[in-house]
C-alpha cells in the first residue's frame with residue numbers, strides 16, 4: 094500500500110453517561126485523544142506547528158446531557174483491527190465513556206455533513222410525594238396535548254419544531270414519563286432543543302414532575318422514510 | 329461520623345464547569361475511610377483548575393494514599409455559583425472522592441500558596457460548618473492544619489489553624505498521621521493530640537505562643553507556653569526524588585491551568601535573588617537523578633497520554649545536566665508528538681539554545697525575567713545578569729524564529745530611582761532595534777514584546793523583610809511613567825494591580841491581630857482575592873478601617889534591624905544574621921554569588937542540616 098494515499102479511518106460509536114456528562118466537548122476531545130495515546134492506537138497527526146491527531150466528532154453534546162449515540166472518526170497511521178481498537182481504547186477510557194462499536198473505512202464525507210437528524214429521549218420523573226399513581230395517566234395526557242400544542246403554535250420556535258420535530262412518542266413508566274423524539278438538525282439545535290425543554294419544564298409549574306435526564310439515543314441520515322445510521326452510511 | 333455521600337447532582341446542574349466538583353479522575357484514589365487509621369482532606373483554597381495544577385497536592389495525595397493505613401481526599405474552593413447552591417441547600421463543603429462532609433475527616437489540611445487566599449480559607453471553613461477560630465472548635469471538629477509557601481509567616485491566619493507544617497511535607501505528613509492514629513487509639517482528645525504534635529519537628533502550634541506588643545504596634549516579646557520549642561524549624565527532605573519515583577499524577581477530566589505532565593527535576597534555587605521568597609525557603613538545591621527523571625517522564629507519558637511534559641523547578645536551566653536531559657528526551661520522544669516545556673528560563677543565550685532544542689515544532693513565545701532595568705538595581709536585588717545577557721538572549725531568540733518575547737519587571741524595588749525605570753525603557757528599545765535587524769521585514773509585524781510589570785512586595789524570610797513597600801501614589805506614578813514611555817508598536821504592557829499588591833504586602837508581614845480584618849473582609853464578601861474580577865480594594869479598605877488597621881505600619885514601614893518580627897518563630901533556614909547582611913549588601917549594591925558556583929555563603933542552613941552543597 095502506498096503511504097498516505099489510502100487513509101485508514103475508524104468510525105466509532107460511544108456512550109457518555111453518568112458523571113462524565115459534566116465535561117465539555119473540548120474536554121471530551123482532549124480526554125479521547127489522551128486515551129487513544131495511552132491505548133497506543135497509531136494515529137495520523139496533522140502537520141504544522143501544533144500537530145494534532147485527526148479526530149473528528151459529529152455534533153457536540155451539551156454539558157450535562159448524556160448519550161448512547163456519540164460518533165467520532167479517527168484517522169490511523171497504520172491498519173488496526175476494529176476489535177483490537179475497541180478493546181484497547183475501552184481499557185483506557187474513564188468510567189462513563191465506552192466505545193460500543195467501531196468500523197473501519199476508507200473515507201468518505203465527514204460525520205457532521207452526513208448526519209441530518211438525531212433521536213433524543215427526555216426522561217421526566219414524578220415527584221412521588223405529589224403524584225398519586227392514578228394521576229400519572231392524566232399527566233401523560235397533559236404532556237401529549239402540550240407537545241402537540243407546542244408543535245402547532247404559531248410562534249417562531251413552534252414553527253421551527255413543526256418543520257424539525259420529525260416524530261415523537263410519549264410513554265409512561267411506573268416512575269417516569271419518557272418522551273422520545275427525532276429531530277432534524279440544523280444550526281443552533283441545542284438552543285432549539287433547549288427551548289423545547291424549557292417549554293416542557295414550564296409545565297413543571299404544576300411541580301409534579303421534573304426533568305431527570307436528557308439522553309441522546311442516536312444520530313442518523315434521513316433519506317425519505319429511511320433512517321440510516323452513521324455506520325451504514327460508510328458504504 | 330456521617331459517611332453518607334452527599335447528593336451533589338441537584339447542585340451542579342446549573343453551575344459553571346460542573347466537572348470540577350465530581351472527581352472520578354484517572355489515578356484518583358477511593359479508599360474505605362472507615363477502614364483507615366487516619367484520614368485527611370487536602371484543601372486547596374482556590375478553584376479545582378488552580379489546585380490541580382499545583383505539584384504539592386499531587387505529591388501529598390500520593391504519599392498519603394500509598395500508605396496502607398491512611399487516606400487522603402481532596403476539596404477545592406467552590407466558585408460563587410456553586411457556593412450559592414450549597415448555601416441555599418444547606419450542603420456542607422464535601423470531599424471530591426467520597427463526597428462526604430469534610431468535617432468528618434480527622435484532619436483538614438489547607439495548602440496556602442499566598443496571602444490572597446486567606447479569605448477563601450475562612451470561607452471554606454464556614455462552608456464546611458466548622459467554626460473559624462480554633463478557640464471555638466470542640467472535639468467534634470477535625471484538626472485544621474496548613475502548609476505551603478504562604479505559611480512562612482503564618483500569623484495573620486494563626487487564630488484559624490490548629491497547627492502549621494513548615495517546609496517540605498512529604499515525610500512529616502506521614503509522621504503526623506502516624507502520631508494521630510496512635511494517640512487516637514490511646515484515647516487522647518483533640519487538644520491533647522495537637523499538643524503532642526507540637527513536638528514534631530517543623531510543626532508550629534500557634535496557641536502555644538503569645539505575643540506582646542509595644543505601643544508603636546511592633547512585637548515586644550513572644551511568650552512561649554509550657555516547654556514548647558522556641559522555633560519551628562523548616563522540614564527539609566534530603567532524599568528528594570525518591571518520592572517522585574512512584575508518583576502517579578491525577579489526570580483531570582477537565583481542563584486545568586497546567587494541563588500537562590510534569591516532573592519536578594530540582595527543588596530549591598541558589599541564585600539568591602533578594603526579593604524572592606521561593607529562592608530562600610526551598611534551599612538547598614536538590615537535584616533529581618537524570619536517569620530517574622527520564623524514566624519517570626517516559627513512563628508517565630505512556631501512562632497518562634499527555635502530549636506535553638514540563639520540567640519543573642524554580643530555575644530549570646540551572647539543572648546541572650539540563651542539556652543532556654533535553655537531548656535524551658528529544659531522542660526518546662521522537663515521533664511521539666510530545667512537547668517539552670521549560671517553565672523558567674534564565675535570561676541568557678544558553679537558555680535560548682535549550683529552548684530551540686526542544687521546540688522544533690512549535691516556536692511561539694519565550695519568557696524571561698530581568699526584573700530590573702539597570703545593572704545597579706539588578707545588583708541590589710542580586711539578579712546576576714547583565715544588559716549584554718539580556719540582549720544576547722533577545723538576539724538569539726529573535727534570530728532563531730521566536731516571535732513573542734515576554735519580559736518580567738518589577739517596580740518599587742528598594743533604592744529604585746527614575747533612572748532605573750528608564751533602564752527598562754532602554755532595554756525594550758534596544759530589543760526592538762535588535763528585532764529590526766534580526767527579523768525579516770515581512771515577519772516583523774508579528775513580533776510581540778510583552779512586558780509584565782509587577783509592584784514589588786516585600787516578603788518575610790527574605791533580605792527585604794526590613795523594607796517598606798512604595799506607597800500607592802509612588803507606585804502609580806512609576807507605572808504610569810512606564811506605561812506612557814512604552815506606548816510603542818509591537819510592545820504590549822501588562823500591569824499587576826497595585827492595590828492587590830498592597831493588600832498582599834500588608835498580610836505578608838502581618839501579625840495575628842490582622843486575623844480580625846480578614847474575617848471582616850470575608851463577611852463583607854471578599855473571596856477569590858487573587859482573581860482580578862473578584863478583588864475589591866474598596867471592601868478591603870473598609871474592612872481594614874473598621875478594625876483600625878494602619879496600612880502604612882504593615883505595608884510601607886521600614887523596620888529596624890533588631891525588630892522582632894511576627895514570623896520570628898518560623899525558622900526558614902536562613903538566619904537573621906545572613907538575611908540582614910544580604911540586606912546591607914543590597915543597599916551597597918554588592919552582589920552575592922550563587923553558592924553552588926562560588927562556595928557556601930553560610931546562609932544559616934549549614935547550621936540545621938548537613939547542606940549537600942556546602
Ligand code: SF4
Nearest residue numbers: 923928929931934939
Ligand atoms: S548552607 Fe551554604 S551552600 Fe548551603 S544553601 Fe546555604 S549558602 Fe548555599
